[in-house]
Structures are given as structure tokens and as C-alpha cells.
Amino acid sequence: MSNIEIGAIALGVSIVLIGFRLHIGLALGLSAIGGMMAIVGSRGTLGIVMSTPYEFSASWELSAIPMFVLMGNIAFYTGMTDSLFKAARLWLGRLPGGLAVATNFACAGFASASGSSLATTIAMGKIAIPEMRKYGYDPGLSGGVVAAAGTLGSLIPPSILLVLYGIFAEVSITKLFTAAVVPGLITAFVYGAMIIIRAKLNPALAPLPEERPTMAEKFRVLLDVWPLPLLVLAVLGSLYAGLATATEAGAVGAAMAMLIALIQRRLSFEALRRSLYESVMNSGALFFIAMGAVLMTRLMALSGLPYFLSDQLELYAVSPWSLLLITSLIYLVLGCVIDPIGMILLTLPVLIPMFKTAGFDLIWFGILVVKFVEVGLLTPPLGLNVYAVRTLAPDVPLSKLFRGVSWFILCEVIVIVFLCLVPQSTVWLR
């Protein structure tokens, strides 16, 4: 058996093992070790296994992850969402579908403090779904907007997925973050436009609330949301100005989120304990997968599989666009069964070398990968964000939620096509 075949088999085995409920990190690690045994023998494999755990974890780049996870958890547990939604509601509530539009932009705002889609969906859904349903909003629309706008959490910086992508693709996390700003905003505006158009055509979807806030009320509510622009400025501003690395920006963001919550009297000991506990568990579970993925990356390099695939692409003159289409299909299929982090870490060891050879801009490709993963969060049967909404609105049938979400998937397709046709959209801020 050739090394290339061994690499391909190990990759296939890891997917099957994941299907049989093995922890994703374990499945990746075991199949990588098996593959290495077959290629370099037990001595070589044991040598690689000896130093990998330490060398992978002792990483300054990787340390950005716990910091951004903590920042998001603190924003979550200290209730930053409440004031954000209230402000969006008072300012946007009178538009057609106003509460849904408000939810959408409040999610975009929360996404700039949180690096995760599920966290954004859950945090915002808890407040926004009951409010929209109180005013008689269509359950498909109210659930759909929370599930879909939640995905902005992994696109609008900070983003855990982009940090992971940056580490594995060896590209600058700062560049990835700045590249994601415009596509994130475009997505939020396309979502908003779609909601307004739908509500205008069919007002029964989103009845207008009677609330008529005065200008004074509207400005007063802005006083409550001052921490958010400050956080964005501290995190993105320091990254963009080159004052801080990703880890430093994350640490400053987390420390500032704590300080702000302290000033607003929202930081109880319990909230801090929960934030730290969840962050330790979340980032630890993620590192366990990443360790398996590092072993898989080593195996891929030893097997030469990614380079073989790149050669085949050249040999058969597969155009870069076909490659991109194939990639999007791979993510669509995987997204039905595997969670986002598992998906990214499973695919990048093979895809990155291929895309390097195809001459793609790896920053632009990173944004697209996150987009593909986001669509995976919304599509049946797994659609993690849709399931998260289901836990918040258990009486709404899943079929109705998926139907509500389908409008947002349509928007995603439009945004993805736009990003492919106008790659400059990811370069504007870089």
C-alpha cells in the first residue's frame, strides 16, 4: 500500500470513528497514530507522539482562544445582551419586521464581544424570542432570525473559528479578523433587508408593536450600551493598529469585559465562576480536538496525500472555481453531521495545502470556510443553531424553524456568491 493510500484510509477511518460517537479529538488522534505506524513504523510514531502534546499546547498563537472564549462567556453571563437588544428594539422596532431586524443587529453587536455562533444564538434568543412572540411574530421568522444572525458570532471578530483557521493555515489572525468585518456587516445588512422586504410583503408575519419610544428614550438607552463600542475599539482597534497580538487583544477584551461588568454591578462572584468554568471546559475540549488534528496534520505531511490531490487537480486541469465548489459541497455534507470546530480541524490538514497550490488567497478562503461552516449550522438534519433555538422555543416544530431559516440560507448563498465574485470585499480593511 502506498503512503498516499494510507493517508486517505486514515482520514476515512477518522470520519467513520466520529460517526460511531468517538470523541472527535480521539478519532483524529487514533487514526493519525495508526496511519503513522503504517508509514514510519512504531519507532518513528512513538517519537512523534512523544513531543507533540507539549509542542502543540505551548503556543502563543493558540493562547488567543481561551482569552476570546472567556471574553464571550463574561459578556454572556453578565447579561450584556439585555441592554443591546433593548437599544436595537427602540431604534429599529418601528421598521417592518422591526423586532426581527433589531434582533439581527443586536446579534451582530453581541458577535463583536463573542467568538461563537451558538453562544450568540442562545444569549440573544433568550431575550428576543419571547419578545417577538409576545407581539405575534411568526415563529418561523422569530426562531429563524435568532439561529441565522447567531452565526455572525463566528464571522464578526473575534472569532474562535478564525483563530483556529489562522493557526492551521499559518496566516495572520489579525488579518483574518479585519478581513471578516466587511463580510460580517454585509451579511447582517442582507439579513436585515430580507426581513424588511418579507414583512412589507406579508405584514401578518410581523405585526407592528404599539410602542412609540420618544427621542429622549432612544438616546437614554444608548447610555446602557456604551461598553460595547469600547470593547470593539479595544479589541479590534488594538489589533488593527498593531498595538497588540490576538492573544493580547483577547486578554484586554476579557479583562475589560470584567471591569465593565464590575462598574455596571453585574459581575457577581457566581457569574465570574461560571464564566471561568465554562471557558476552561470549552477551550480544553477544543484543545483536545486540536491535538488530534495536529497529529493528523503530521500524518498528512508524511503521507503526501494533500500534495497528491493538488497534483491531480493540476493534471486534470480542475479550475480553482470547481475546487471551491467541491469544497463548499464537502462542508455542506460534513455540516450535516459534525460540529463546526470538528469540521474545520478535520478538513484543514488536507485542504490548506491544496488551496495553497491552487494559488488562492488564504485569508479570503478563511472567510469563505467560516461562511460554509455557518451554513452547516443552519441546514438540516443537524443544524446546531436551529437546535439551540428549539431549546428556547420548544413548542415550535423543527420543520417550521428550518423553513424560517431557509430564507436566511438564501441570503447566505447571495453573500457567498458576492464574496467569490468580489474577493476585494475581504481586503478593504486589511
Place this chain on the structure above:
Amino acid sequence: MTSLVTSVSRGLTYVAMVIMFVMTLHVAGSVALRLATNRDIPLTLEITADYYMVALTFIPLAMIDLAQRHIRAEFLAALLPNAVQYGLGILIRLAMLGYLALLTWRSTLNAIGRTQAGDAKITIIGSFPTWPARWIVPFGLAVACLAALVLLVRALRGRDEEVTDIAERDTDNAGREAV
């Protein structure tokens, strides 16, 4: 044995929580100092990468397993009959134990070797020892092995779904999904 492993894992999780808090203040403090005086807190990068990060990766590993926080999917497993699922549960626990044991064994040898070599990094303010950090890996992994053993016993008794968690199981477990 179960309660001892659970207590140790829980204690280590608190240690990891304190480390994360300290790391946040340390790195943020270093940035603040740099803005004020143009100088970082010395060795911030080295301590973060070689100590905090290694600790955050391996110290909570046992609790992550006990609390069933490892990320997994089950698109094929769901199709299997119950009796096979039981066997599968045991196999998964055995695989985890084997994987962790292999990593523990190899990283212990690594730590011994690096200790004998007196591993250190050369920094601007002199030599910074990194060999002690090498021991965090086998230590965290060894406790994780014990946790995997506890979970294997649980799986053999058919109580695979039991969860040991540090936080009370409340209805509001949304934060579990924060990544």
C-alpha cells in the same frame, strides 16, 4: 476510587480556572504597562505559552471527560441496536483509555529527557527554564487516564450517560454550548 478521582479532577479544574484568570490579568497587564511605559512585563510570552497554555490544555482534561464535555457526533451510532450501543460505549472508553495511556507514557519519557537536559529558553533577560512545564503534560494526562478508567467502569455497568459536573445541573445549561 471514583470519588477520589472525581475530587482530584474537580480540584484541578479550579486550579485551571485560577490559571485562566491570572493569565488574563497578566497578559492584559503587560499590554497596559507597554502602553504606559513602552515596556512589557518580562517573560509574559514565555510564561503564557510554556506554562499557562500547557496547564489549560492538560490540567482540566480529566474533568472534561467526566463532565462529558468532549465534542462528538453520532450519525452512524444512532442507527445501531441498543445491545450493540452498549458494546460500542465500552469500546469507546477503552479506546480513550488506550490513547491517553500512550500519550501519558510518551510524555513522561519526554519530561524525563528534557529535565535531564535542563531544557530552557534563551530570553532577553537570561535563561528561562521550561523543563518543569514538560511535567504538566504527563501529570494532567495521568489524571485523565484515571478518569477514563472510572468512565470505563461506568460503561461496563451500563451507566454510560452519568455526568459528573462541577456546576450544579441547572436548567440553564446554555453556556455549555459557548463554543
